[in-house]
Amino acid sequence: MNKIKEYREQHKLSQEELARRLGIDRSSVAKWESGCNTPRLAHLLELAKIFRCSVDELAKGGDDMAISKSVNCPHCGRKLNSYTVDTASIQRTSGTCPSCGKRYTVEYGKGKIKVSKG
Numbered sequence: 229m230n231k232i233k234e235y236r237e238q239h240k241l242s243q244e245e246l247a248r249r250l251g252i253d254r255s256s257v258a259k260w261e262s263g264c265n266t267p268r269l270a271h272l273l274e275l276a277k278i279f280r281c282s283v284d285e286l287a288k289g290g291d292d293m294a295i296s297k298s299v300n301c302p303h304c305g306r307k308l309n310s311y312t313v314d315t316a317s318i319q320r321t322s323g324t325c326p327s328c329g330k331r332y333t334v335e336y337g338k339g340k341i342k343v344s345k346g
């Protein structure tokens with residue numbers, strides 16, 4: 229359920245603020261985000277309303293569904309590989325763009341991805 233954290237941060241809400249809106253304890257939000265617990269349907273519906281997304285989109289962040297994001301070459305803009313970003317730590321990999329032959333480095337994890345030259 230790391231999507232909840234992603235959406236919460238996008239909406240610039242703290243765990244406290246989100247919990248208050250849902251009428252629940254902050255620890256419940258923390259448990260959802262750490263994957264210790266999953267929200268009940270009523271809370272999912274409320275979350276979807278707050279984040280203006282669908283329940284499906286929220287549920288995508290579940291443990292069984294890895295989120296992958298693709299990156300574009302920082303030199304020529306060609307689409308490169310997709311990486312699983314639903315990890316607890318940042319991973320780093322580098323490669324050569326098959327299109328322009330230049331080197332790139334990808335850092336991915338914790339729901340984010342960043343590509344840089346070299």
Ligand SMILES: [Zn+2]
Nearest residue numbers: 301304325328
């Ligand atoms: Zn390239």
